[in-house]
Amino acid sequence: MPKEYKILAINPGSTSTKFALYQGEKLLYKDTVRHTDQELLSYSNIASQLEYRLIILLESLKKHQISMDLLDAVVGRGGFLKPLASGTYLVNEIMLQDLLGSKYGEHASNLGALMAYHIAHPLGIPSFIVDPIVVDEMESVARLSGIPEIERKSHVHALNIKAVSRKVANQLGKPYDAFNFVIVHLGGGISVVAERQGKLIDVNNANNEGPYSPERAGGLPSYQLVKLCYSGTFTEREMLSRLTKEGGFYSYLGTKNAIEVEERMNNGDQQAKAILDGMIYQVAKEIGGMAAVLNGEVDGIILTGGLAFSDYIVEQISKKIRFIAPIYIIPGEEELESLAFGALRILSGEEEAKVYN
Numbered sequence: 078m079p080k081e082y083k084i085l086a087i088n089p090g091s092t093s094t095k096f097a098l099y100q101g102e103k104l105l106y107k108d109t110v111r112h113t114d115q116e117l118l119s120y121s122n123i124a125s126q127l128e129y130r131l132i133i134l135l136e137s138l139k140k141h142q143i144s145m146d147l148l149d150a151v152v153g154r155g156g157f158l159k160p161l162a163s164g165t166y167l168v169n170e171i172m173l174q175d176l177l178g179s180k181y182g183e184h185a186s187n188l189g190a191l192m193a194y195h196i197a198h199p200l201g202i203p204s205f206i207v208d209p210i211v212v213d214e215m216e217s218v219a220r221l222s223g224i225p226e227i228e229r230k231s232h233v234h235a236l237n238i239k240a241v242s243r244k245v246a247n248q249l250g251k252p253y254d255a256f257n258f259v260i261v262h263l264g265g266g267i268s269v270v271a272e273r274q275g276k277l278i279d280v281n282n283a284n285n286e287g288p289y290s291p292e293r294a295g296g297l298p299s300y301q302l303v304k305l306c307y308s309g310t311f312t313e314r315e316m317l318s319r320l321t322k323e324g325g326f327y328s329y330l331g332t333k334n335a336i337e338v339e340e341r342m343n344n345g346d347q348q349a350k351a352i353l354d355g356m357i358y359q360v361a362k363e364i365g366g367m368a369a370v371l372n373g374e375v376d377g378i379i380l381t382g383g384l385a386f387s388d389y390i391v392e393q394i395s396k397k398i399r400f401i402a403p404i405y406i407i408p409g410e411e412e413l414e415s416l417a418f419g420a421l422r423i424l425s426g427e428e429e430a431k432v433y434n
């Protein structure tokens with residue numbers, strides 16, 4: 078009988094940290110710890126949250142009486158690195174340095190490789206990342222921005238997007254590269270992608286384009302943005318934080334929690350309704366754009382991520398876009414499973430780990 082590898086998967090998100098333990102393909106334990114805005118905003122940068130998130134992980138393992146001694150590998154979500162092909166990568170020194178120094182940008186998922194390595198290294202076992210947020214399959218036409226100094230980049234919830242795409246394709250009875258999908262990850266940040274036959278040919282860079290989200294500003298009118306940057310009101314760090322951690326719902330309503338925003342709306346708060354509806358409007362508009370990228374040849378639109386648990390959000394988006402193609406709802410995310418299975422493919426010899434250099 079083949080060995081049933083034990084793999085710990087770690088997914089640090091913008092509003093939560095999620096963990097799971099798999100034995101082979103079987104889930105043994107799963108836990109989600111949600112972080113308050115105050116907790117996370119008290120850290121000056123993402124890398125400085127490492128110890129805090131590691132303590133949370135160790136507490137969770139202890140609470141669930143999980144011993145780390147029997148682990149075969151640890152896998153974390155992959156963050157801002159150089160643009161990469163899709164796949165599973167061994168965590169190595171260059172990767173750790175790039176993440177610790179935020180060389181390619183700040184994002185909660187930068188902690189994935191760091192946390193995985195800190196657990197795995199003392200145990201003498203490998204650590205991996207799978208389909209990091211810098212998976213880049215964009216076509217050259219999609220890279221043009223409008224000025225030569227700025228190139229559009231592929232920063233995207235690739236892990237979950239690839240997983241849900243496979244899932245829907247499976248439901249439809251064909252491999253995922255047989256379809257064209259528009260896939261929308263509705264999380265703390267929002268990714269809307271055009272996937273043509275398995276490749277993410279265009280994506281809104283979830284950190285600085287597209288719809289606003291619970292914590293991000295999304296695309297902004299560029300002229301006014303430049304004026305604001307030079308107004309003397311904000312430092313560069315404050316401005317970047319305003320766009321990526323304190324934008325969207327948070328900037329208007331003081332919370333990143335969509336459940337709370339919906340409750341406020343249901344209790345008659347008109348401002349909460351306006352902001353929620355504004356996000357829905359922008360998401361629908363972005364989906365229309367990605368449908369055009371696919372020449373209207375869209376086999377399905379997939380809505381996924383934490384916000385896809387909300388009936389209101391799903392219904393309101395669906396109303397605007399159902400003329401395009403059938404809609405598939407996969408709430409939450411398949412990220413932990415995808416991480417564990419990515420590592421499993423390496424341990425079982427089905428694939429070879431890619432090297433980051």
Ligand SMILES: Nc1ncnc2c1ncn2[C@@H]1O[C@H](COP(=O)(O)OP(=O)(O)OP(=O)(O)O)[C@@H](O)[C@H]1O
Pocket residue numbers: 089090091092093263264265266267291333334335336337382383384385386387409410
């Ligand atoms: N049942 C629900 N109804 C409405 N909104 C929900 C529900 N569950 C979670 N959310 C909202 O989803 C958002 C977080 O989504 P998710 O957990 O996918 O994000 P994350 O993993 O923290 O960040 P990201 O997906 O950007 O990496 C929050 O605004 C949260 O309040």
Ligand SMILES: CCCC(=O)O
Pocket residue numbers: 184210232233234266267268282283284
């Ligand atoms: C940058 C892509 C991933 C995310 O927005 O969380």
